Amino acid sequence: MQVESHSSNMPLLSARSAQPEMLDYLKDLSLPLGIVILAIIFGVLIERLLLDRVYRFFDKREWKIGRRLIRSMNGIFTIWAGLLAFRTVLSDLPLKASALPAFEHGATAILILSITVLCGRVVVAFIRTYAAENDRLVPSISLVQNIVRAFAFTLGVVMIFHTYGIAVAPLLTALGVGGLAVALALQDTLSNFFAGIYIIISKHLDPGDYVKLDGGQEGIIRDIAWRVTTLQTPASTLVIVPNSKFSTSIITNYSKPDRAMNLVIDLPVDPAKDAALFEGLAIAAAQEVMKLMPEITAGEPVLRYTSLTTPFAASGATLQIILNVTEFTKASEVKSEILRRIYSGLHAAGTIQGAAQ
Numbered sequence: 001m002q003v004e005s006h007s008s009n010m011p012l013l014s015a016r017s018a019q020p021e022m023l024d025y026l027k028d029l030s031l032p033l034g035i036v037i038l039a040i041i042f043g044v045l046i047e048r049l050l051l052d053r054v055y056r057f058f059d060k061r062e063w064k065i066g067r068r069l070i071r072s073m074n075g076i077f078t079i080w081a082g083l084l085a086f087r088t089v090l091s092d093l094p095l096k097a098s099a100l101p102a103f104e105h106g107a108t109a110i111l112i113l114s115i116t117v118l119c120g121r122v123v124v125a126f127i128r129t130y131a132a133e134n135d136r137l138v139p140s141i142s143l144v145q146n147i148v149r150a151f152a153f154t155l156g157v158v159m160i161f162h163t164y165g166i167a168v169a170p171l172l173t174a175l176g177v178g179g180l181a182v183a184l185a186l187q188d189t190l191s192n193f194f195a196g197i198y199i200i201i202s203k204h205l206d207p208g209d210y211v212k213l214d215g216g217q218e219g220i221i222r223d224i225a226w227r228v229t230t231l232q233t234p235a236s237t238l239v240i241v242p243n244s245k246f247s248t249s250i251i252t253n254y255s256k257p258d259r260a261m262n263l264v265i266d267l268p269v270d271p272a273k274d275a276a277l278f279e280g281l282a283i284a285a286a287q288e289v290m291k292l293m294p295e296i297t298a299g300e301p302v303l304r305y306t307s308l309t310t311p312f313a314a315s316g317a318t319l320q321i322i323l324n325v326t327e328f329t330k331a332s333e334v335k336s337e338i339l340r341r342i343y344s345g346l347h348a349a350g351t352i353q354g355a356a357q
Contacts, residue, residue, distance in 0.1 A: 120152030
């Protein structure tokens with residue numbers, strides 16, 4: 001009976017002896033972890049107080065590159081503060097000596113990734129600022145940003161491999177073998193990606209151009225991303241077109257080679273009415289609109305007859321009035337205003353012309 005009592009007390013004694021060890025372990029761990037947490041909090045405060053003030057300083061002076069550079073540092077100081085504290089207390093952590101190199105390499109990898117992310121953000125900030133001032137020279141913000149970020153991330157991964165002593169060349173060879181299978185699986189995605197690059201390199205289309213596709217879709221190009229091109233229609237809706245289909249479509253670009261374009265308005269002329277009166281009304285309406293709407297560039301409106309028939313009758317003639325507008329998106333507004341004034345003039349003269357296009 002005594003032997004059984006002694007053996008039954010062994011687990012209880014082991015549990016009691018383990019409790020002080022666990023408490024000692026947590027006590028040794030609490031101070032280093034507390035220092036790391038305080039360092040992270042300090043980094044957050046620095047970003048919230050210092051960086052926000054610097055951002056507002058640049059914002060008041062409308063320095064765009066300064067604001068974007070400050071925004072690119074979001075989260076970076078917090079990571080660096082935490083890493084600095086972690087490397088400082090690493091030797092004080094209750095860890096086995098054999099485990100320390102793994103934690104050191106992990107901290108180094110996070111540091112490398114944070115630096116590459118910061119570099120990518122800085123480059124993107126300069127690209128966005130340059131593109132805002134030279135939208136013709138940097139055709140697509142999204143795609144260029146994604147390429148820069150992917151390059152920065154890849155560079156960071158390569159540097160991490162080098163830190164761990166992993167040879168990159170054999171790894172690239174292995175990836176080349178498996179890359180064929182990945183390429184087949186991502187065929188549509190890669191097709192859209194390279195189609196987007198082709199659209200940018202070709203210089204035929206830029207964000208801000210007004211285009212019309214052979215499928216009938218039309219609108220302003222808002223962005224050329226790595227997978228799709230986004231059009232904003234005159235109704236302010238978005239049309240999302242895969243880059244592979246966009247690049248193979250027949251596209252009419254109303255913004256190239258110049259955004260300014262000739263606006264041609266067809267006017268049917270009734271042979272029973274006075275053509276000279278109609279011409280005078282058309283010229284007067286065009287000149288009035290030119291004074292009111294800056295969308296019309298300098299120059300006198302031009303009148304010319306193009307046909308002895310009209311789309312609405314077998315007799316009569318088609319008179320064209322030609323103006324130069326700053327861009328295609330303004331054409332419908334200018335046309336509407338001119339037709340309204342011509343109609344008002346005809347009504348005031350006591351003769352209403354037939355339907356006008």
